[in-house]
């Protein structure tokens with residue numbers, strides 16, 4: 001995720017503010033200056049930054065704060081609220097209704113990821129049970145037709161377009177009409193982009209808008225746009241009824257701030273973030289969780305939601321008993337990794353945990369998923385006795401070679417997994433006493449994802465973390481999950 005540098009600089013400014021022995025208004029000004037500098041360097045528009053700074057100062061009202069007030073908290077809350085305000089124009093975002101045709105038209109400059117995003121959004125709603133389809137009204141760029149058609153086929157979404165026609169308006173009208181007849185619920189219309197804002201692009205957009213009467217217009221923008229983002233967004237907003245914004249390429253190393261101010265320019269809410277080239281790499285955007293994660297405050301609500309929706313597997317009664325004694329076996333490691341993959345991209349999950357955003361290691365989620373898959377394959381090659389770690393098992397060379405052969409991995413990789421297991425089991429052993437207490441509320445042999453969600457909420461409770469030997473232990477476990485598992489090329493099969 002981009003913008004981490006911005007988040008940690010803001011968090012750093014707040015930390016150094018509260019580390020001062022005397023906290024006066026000058027201290028606040030210094031912190032605000034540093035926050036403003038960080039925002040500007042992240043390409044947030046100058047006007048937005050000075051507005052933000054003024055509003056934070058007005059909200060904090062330093063001189064009126066009672067002596068015992070937690071000033072860092074108050075300033076952090078004001079920064080949080082202001083960033084949320086900047087990103088939330090209070091307009092309803094794209095929210096298609098069921099059992100009627102919702103025509104959604106996509107606009108944006110060429111290369112910003114518009115075509116890819118159209119397919120991602122169609123796929124997103126398809127997975128949520130909507131009857132979705134795609135119309136290619138991009139008759140300008142050679143190849144747009146094939147790109148959309150191939151991607152539509154990959155995600156099995158009906159597609160309409162024309163190889164021959166150069167009349168975008170006619171193609172769009174025909175496609176939308178055809179899909180209306182078929183009682184489609186989400187009709188996504190991809191339009192042409194241009195290299196830069198030019199009259200022809202805006203003219204065609206206006207004609208398309210008049211022809212297909214979209215219920216909603218989505219402006220797609222590359223998240224790595226710098227200061228120019230504000231003006232670009234404004235230009236689109238002035239010509240068509242932009243209702244929502246999608247920021248793409250948020251998985252790269254872009255600074256991202258330009259895109260944030262573009263949102264302020266359009267007065268349209270961000271609905272999704274594009275986080276990769278694959279069709280499922282689209283993240284629904286929620287302002288408060290995004291800003292919380294940006295500021296390193298985590299997003300416990302989002303985390304619990306993710307956990308409850310992820311169909312996690314619970315330990316059975318016997319496993320629970322053992323775990324509560326601080327005994328962690330390879331079978332538990334198998335369960336842990338299985339559940340980690342069910343949670344979705346790990347960097348997202350980690351950034352939801354308070355204080356962990358800065359700990360996210362470099363490397364893509366795709367690589368991490370592939371690493372975990374490799375570990376899972378190795379664990380699958382273990383016998384039941386090995387998974388349950390009977391004391392008689394000797395991890396001798398021949399046993400390790402058998403596992404390596406069985407999983408198609410190298411001996412070194414098997415050894416690495418075993419070494420990792422030993423570290424985690426030691427950490428678990430130290431946590432044993434506290435886990436025992438936790439286990440009292442744990443559902444034996446199931447209990448449903450809701451119950452597990454509650455447990456996770458307790459797990460991330462700061463006091464509980466402290467008593468478990470500090471957040472460091474958990475961080476280490478998660479970081480290991482993300483960073484180890486050997487090299488090599490297992491590929492994930494995704495659309």
Ligand SMILES: Nc1nc2c(ncn2[C@@H]2O[C@H](COP(=O)(O)OP(=O)(O)OP(=O)(O)O)[C@@H](O)[C@H]2O)c(=O)[nH]1
Pocket residue numbers: 108109110111112113114115116117138141144191192193194248249250251252273274275276277
């Ligand atoms: N890393 C990353 N790449 C993306 C993302 N979205 C799109 N891309 C890539 O960006 C490039 C351009 O995407 P397109 O969808 O072809 O761009 P476009 O804006 O539709 O271009 P026109 O159709 O010509 O207007 C492609 O290589 C995409 O795979 C994203 O969220 N992350």
